Amino acid sequence: MALHSAAAHSSDQVLPFRESLLAMIGIAFVVMLVGLDSTVVGTALPTIVAELKGFDLYAWVATSYLLTSVITVPIFGRLGDYYGRKTFVIVSIILFTGSSVLCGMSDSMLWLVIARGIQGIGGGMLVGTAFACIPDLFPGAHVRLRWQVLMSTAYGISTAVGPSLGGFLTQYWGWRWVFYINIPVGVLSLIFVWKFLPHLRHRDPDSKMRLDWPGAVLIATSLGGLQLFVEMFPKHGLSLVMLGLLAASIASFYALWKWERYTSHPILPFNLLFAPKLSALFLLSVLSGFTMFALMFYSPLLYQGGFGLSPQEAGLLITPLVACITISSIANGRIIMHLKNPITMLYVGFALLALSCMGVVISHRWTSHSVIVAFMALGGLGLGLILPNLTIFIQQEAGRENLGIATALMQSLRMIGSMLGTAITGTLINHMYANGVQQALDSDKAGQWFSSFADPQILISHETQASVLKQLADAGHNGQLLLEAARQSLVGSIHTGVSLAVAVAVISLFLVRRVPQIKLQGKIEHVAAGE
Incomplete structure (x- = not known):
């Protein structure tokens, strides 16, 4: 397709209706690819761990994806902006779909973690380029907002069906299909993007391109070092290796701060990050990502490993969480423009999110499924008020000249919060579960079976349960009591881990007071695609 210059189009819509529709269908499939993957994997993960036997790497399945995404979103x-987005969208679809196949072929947790890291590169490219195609196609805000309904619908459908689909595929086809399901969606995305998405370029091709590669490396080393420290600290304590790892992470953060202050095109612009009007909003982006992923990632493990539900049943319980995000976002768009103080929606959102996390903490095996569904729905309604409004407020306060970099920074910070949420919560859960199981086994003088109980997969895999219970019975132990003790340890550890998410949500609620008064005058001119 011929190269277009975005500057050459002064109308509200670059292409005629038919071509615009076909191009947007391609982007809609890309949005579905990202939305589906973000929700379908969580439901299947307890079963994946049960087969691949690597509970210590449970959180890394998410954090490896998020870590590589954080780096690639601003880069691409x-x-x-410089080379045009179409080529990068095509490459990202191929990379994302291909790495999904690698994930499905995994025969160990380490393989899966590495494949998810590669998939995160493709996911970061998708977020950094595909969503930005919509303002390219529709320079006029009024037209863009009408087409945005198609994106919201695509994202809503994919996230709503994700948990249930993940449970169904895991239970009846096997967990590998939660990754293979990306193949048909990826192929459809590729066909439509290749044929119908125009190649638009914003900048003069003769201008000099500068990319902050040192900043990208420093972000990777600082966040990667911090993540390793958080996950390894319970096992190794303050050893010399751990102190060295922490020191390297702190040194990388400091070097990043110094470097980004003086480079001409920083990947992480600290002057924008600490701007008085934006700093509180950026901090809330980190905290919302922390709470959201702690809730979404460990609820399936609680319902399957702790409550003994099937993957499909757990998926159905999680579905209201993601479905209500879309419902609440649509309602928010109709309400917020009529409020004198739009920040009120953030107060309501974080309050609902805190109540949802608290509902997970107080739930137990005999809690009615309707009550669990209600608490999940509250979380979705809260996130539907938080996520789009943080985007709107940040874009409004950043101004048109900083719109792109502010939006990319917000997405990256949300991913960082998500990464920290899964890593810190996961480390706490791992440590508490192992201690609880060890105490239960020692009290029954069955400590030699710790390796069989150390991974909660025994609570999910019926085959493993039968084998271990037979061994315990032959040795004169009551295996059912020990299994129940392990189950209670898992429930207690997840309750404690999600309690941390409750605390973060409550802290966020108080931090909303630091957000300056927001005035939304007329139509929102700066709403980013995909949010």
Whole structure:
């Protein structure tokens, strides 16, 4: 397709209706690809761990994806501005779909973690480029907002069906299909994007391109070092290796701060990050990502490993969480423009999110499923008020000249919060579960079976349960009591881990007071695609 210059189009819509529709269908499939993957994997993960036997790497399945995404979102966002986005969207679809196949072929947790890291590169490219194609196609805000309904619908459908689909595929086809399901969606995305998405370029091709590669490396080393420290600390304590790892992470953060202050095109612009009007909003982006992923990632493990539900049943319980995000977002768009103080929606959102996390903490095996569904729905309604409004407020306060970099920074910070949420919560859960199981086994003088109980997969895999229970019975132990003790340890550890998410949500609620008064005058001119 011929190269277009975005500057050459002054109308509200670059292409005629038919071509615009076909191009947007391609982007809609891309949005579905990202939305589906973000929700379908969580439901299947307890079963994956049960088969691959690597509970110590449970959180890494998410954090490896998020870590690589954090780095690639701003990099390819800038490259897309300079070279045009179409090529990068095509490459990202191929990379994301191909790495999904690698994930499905995994025969160990380490393989899966590495494959998810590769998939995160593709996911970061998708977020950094595909979503930005919509303002390219529709320069006029009024037209863009009408087309945005298609994106919201695509994202809503994919996230709503994700948990249930993940449970169904895991239970009846096997967990590998939660990754293979990306193949048909990826192929459809590729066909439509290749044929119908125009190649738009915003900048003069003769201008010099600068990319902050040192900043990208420093972000990777600082966040990667911090993540390793958080996950390894319970096992190794303050050993010399751990102190060295922490020191390296702190040194990388400091070097990043110094470097980004003086480079001309920083990947992490600290002057924008600490701007008085934006700093509180950026901090809330980190905290919302922390709470959201702690809730979404460990609820399936609680319902399957702790409550003994099937993957499909757990998926159905999680579905209201993601479905209500879309419902609440649509309602929010109709309400917020009529409020004198739009920040009120953040107060309501974080309050609902805190109540949802508290509902997970107080739930137990005999809690009515309707009550669990209600608490999950509250979380979705809260996130539907938090996520789009943080985007709107940040874009409104950043101004048109900083719109792109502010939006990319917000997405990256949310991913960082998500990464920290899964890593810190996961480390706490791992440590508490192992201690609880060890105490139960020692009290029954069955400590030699710790290796069989150390991974909660025994609570999910009926085959493993039968084998271990037979061994315990032959040795004169009551295996059912020990299994129940392990189950209670898992429930207690997840309750404690999600309690941390409750605390973060409550802290966020108080931090909303630091957000300056927001005035939304007329139509929102700066709403980013995909949010």
